[in-house]
Amino acid sequence: MIRSWPLTLLSLCLLPLLLALGSWQLQRADEKQQIIADIDARLAAQPRKLSALESPEIFTPVRLLGFYTDEYFYLDNRTRNGRVGYEVLQVFVSGQQRWLINRGWLAAGSSRNQLPEVNYPLAAKVINGFLYPVPAGKGLANIGAHARIQMIDTGLTAVLGLDEPAWSIRLSADSDTALVTDWEFVNSTPARHKAYAFQWFSMAAALCILWLLAATNIRSMITAGIIRR
Template sequence: MTVPNQSSHADEKALSTGTETHSTEAGEQSRGTSVALIHNWPLSILSLCLMPILLSLGFWQLDRGEEKRQMLADIDTRLAAQPQELNTLHTPQQYVAVRALGYYTDEYFYLDNRIRNGKVGYEILQVFISKGQRWLVNRGWIAAGNDRAQLPDVDYPLAAKVITGFIYPNDDSTGAAEQQPVASAEPGARVQSLENALTDSLNLRNPQWHIRLSADSDSALVTDWRLVNTQPERHRAYALQWFAMATALLILWLLAATDVRGRVFRKRLNRTQ
């Protein structure tokens, strides 16, 4: 008899059909659940575009902070090294500590618009001669008077002195390529930047470099040199702000573009019933 075989085949077909139907319904239900979870697609797409940007900016600031930290560590290493004799320095390098015995000339200039603790003043640039070599020395900051037309007096030692400091490039020390050209290279003049028109006229040993005095030099004024424009801590603070914005965006997306809040509420309601 072939009837049992037909019955088994029919049962297997019915079982297979029932399984496929159940699987299809489960898949449709899963897709429907995910679609129902997000009810604001424009905001979701906007959040998806903004989130990588905010995170990238945060990590970029962290990288910048690490670069500045490493830069400051290198600067500290150079400044802490034994000062080199200025006359034996063949190739100037930034932040290399130097010392020299010599004397100041009466050739000094007022580098204008220098700020210390919110006060406007000048940095005094003066020629220093050591063993026949002429160097330009930035002695530090001096406050401006109430009358801009009256320049403050500058005192300097007449006897030979030992100075200590570090080498610094002229262009980076001012960062003022857009400033007006130097109108006069006469001693005692007010200048806006360390331009070639000034340094070339002074017959310096290295016209592209000058010496910034350290605070322990006898002839130093107010030094308080700013070694980097932005401290590593500032970059880390910027990174924290970007990450906070990314977190706020995520929370905004969950509350405004999804049904997470409603699902949590319904789940709590079912537990209380």
């Protein structure tokens, strides 16, 4: 039945690899689904006062009473639904503590030289959000307020004199001072991993069909059977 052993051996080497890659993508989809479920469960909890937290934990819902300062920054190259814009980072004072709040996304203007206007209340406000870590880094020592920045790190937050430089707060969509939130918690969705798995399994199926047609006598055997009938 087999008329090409080199193609057969090549197919035997490739088939397990393709199946393994498809299974790995399905496993990644399950892992991402579990991560999303854990995040949703944590975000669904009642907001807590920061003073009641023993130690900060990512995605812990919090509620603060205080006011925004005029210290805000434009986090550059942030997109929502394919549109380019900025995430607005602004200092919020609650009691004696200073926190960096990510208020969400603003669309960029028609020109890079014109930054979008940031509006904020002057009176005291209650805001709802969740804790999110700030990556470690050196930051910019001489950054000014209302500046355009490429990234946020502990170097920047240390310069701002925050009480917790390693943490920021991302606003929830129900906060009235929130801009466009639509936070992305995982870099790829379970559906995308399942699509990748389908592609690998499809390639495995195509390899089997090509092997049957190119490396075996299946076509001639089927043709002979039809002729005999």
